[in-house]
Amino acid sequence: MRRNPGQEEREGWNLPDVVVRKAQAVDLVPLGGLMREYITDFYGCPEPPEERLEELMRLLLDGKQGIQWVAEEDGLLSGFATLYFTYSTLRARPAVILNDLYVVEKSRGTGAAAALFEACTAYARENGYAAMSWETAPDNERAQRFYAKMGGTRGDWLSYSIEL
Template identity: 60%
Template sequence: MSVHIRTAKQEDAAQLRILMLEYIVDFYKSPKPEDRKLDELICVLLKRERGIQFVAEQEGELKGFATLYFTYSTTRAAEITVMNDLYVAEDSRGTTAAQGLFHACKAYTEQNGYASMLWETAEDNRRAQRFYEKMGGKRGNFLTYSI
């Protein structure tokens, strides 16, 4: 069965919400966000003004998503995209879903004239690191901090 990659649309909101909660709570072990805040984020991304989401769909069921945010790079003096999320449900890992989502983000970045696409992953997420290297990604020289 093939996986179809496309931009998220309003009808995807309910399934997207479930996948995003799996990603946030189950995968990253982060606290569950308030329902209102998650719904607002999905709404913002569906407008495609500050970011965009791509989904992997198989037989009407969403199996994964990738999120691109639009921002700037001072050092490049140009607009860039940040792939903040790439998540595939456990039962679809090892399929073409992750590659399709990654390629959709990369193609969007290139086709819309962004200078580059950046992303990060957890230091202990070796599977993701191998995947990103396979996709042609290069490890950067910057460390990420948060507060």
């Protein structure tokens, strides 16, 4: 993605109407709204307690266990992406997990998702991570097409989880 002059200082990527940058403390309220929409409306999960969501966002602002990027259009947040830091035993190096990539309905197809994805891959590459991995729902065909277009390859591993 093309960088504009002075962009390194802002750590943002610009498209005609989209700016992608690291989340900041001033983003907590609108970002919390986007995260609740993602959790409840998009995935149909129960809304987490407000204090837990804020604790998570503040943890990510710290940047030690993960980081969040936001997409901003016309001064309003239109999407976010979350990276969590981990390790890959198979690669014997640090790796990142793209846990979330969400763009509001009206901003899909504008390049906001691509800009968020590019910000995440650039960050991972620039910080020496071995790989970036992610998951998507089996029925989220739009996301699957997007990830293939971004150069992702579908893995052979099956994903499992357990609620604790």
